[in-house]
Amino acid sequence: xxxxxxxxxxxxxxxxxxAGIDVLKEFKVGFDVKVLSAHRTPRxxxxxxxxxxxxxxxxxxxxxxGSAALAGVIASHTVLxxxxxxxxxxxxxxxxxxxxxxxxxxxxxxxxxxxxxxGAKNAGLFAVEMLAAFDARxxxxxxxxxxxxxxxxxxxxxxx
Ligand code: RP5
Numbered sequence: 001x002x003x004x005x006x007x008x009x010x011x012x013x014x015x016x017x018x019a020g021i022d023v024l025k026e027f028k029v030g031f032d033v034k035v036l037s038a039h040r041t042p043r044x045x046x047x048x049x050x051x052x053x054x055x056x057x058x059x060x061x062x063x064x065x066g067s068a069a070l071a072g073v074i075a076s077h078t079v080l081x082x083x084x085x086x087x088x089x090x091x092x093x094x095x096x097x098x099x100x101x102x103x104x105x106x107x108x109x110x111x112x113x114x115x116x117x118x119g120a121k122n123a124g125l126f127a128v129e130m131l132a133a134f135d136a137r138x139x140x141x142x143x144x145x146x147x148x149x150x151x152x153x154x155x156x157x158x159x160x
Contacts, residue, residue: 004031004127005052007045007074009064009087011035016087017063019117023124027141029131032057038064038073045070049077059127062110063120065089068097071110081111081130083123088116 004024008017017033024031032052036045049060060078063085064070071084086097094115102112111126113119125142132138 001056002030002032002052003056003058003131004029004061005048005057005059006031006033006061006063007036007048007070008033008062009035009037009040009068009070013063013065013087016085016117017061017120020061020063020085020120020122020124020127023121023128027124027128027138027145029128029138038069042073045073046077049074053078053080059083059130061085061123061127062101063087063123064101065094065097066091066100068100071101071112072104072108075104075108075110082109083126084110084112085119085123086112086115 006017008014034048036048038045058080060074060080060082062071062074062082065087066089068086071082075082084101086094086101088094089096098115101110104110113122128138128142132142
């Protein structure tokens with residue numbers, strides 16, 4: 001069953017989003033992926049958000065670039081948590097996506113990650129963390145994941 005719904009504004013965002021998809025696969029968290037845009041397909045977006053909720057989705061991840069309204073618009077249609085990934089852009093390096101995702105007016109929150117693939121990876125991890133709050137098996141996997149990261153750092157032997 002899909003616990004996470006990933007929505008991206010364009011197929012061109014997939015390269016960025018892939019890092020988040022890989023995390024969900026690694027943690028064996030069920031997810032749906034869909035291309036839907038806040039401005040190109042507003043009606044279809046609203047319908048998809050409603051349907052995803054009915055199917056049991058618990059967290060939304062939204063990736064968009066430019067004047068990136070996607071995460072905020074999804075959040076306007078649901079009280080489930082929405083994690084935004086600002087996609088890097090050629091014109092402004094993703095600053096446009098970052099500001100339009102992070103600067104939600106009070107009342108409709110969006111959890112905004114970093115620009116680009118790092119943000120996508122963290123979006124996947126953040127979704128896992130949310131689900132792990134109610135799932136001891138997932139919480140255990142996260143602890144192991146952190147342990148591996150710790151071991152990588154502590155295992156570094158510098159030749160100086
Ligand atoms: C946004 O515009 C999309 O999320 C994408 O990041 C950006 C460019 O879209 P394309 O022109 O590549 O379809 O809506």
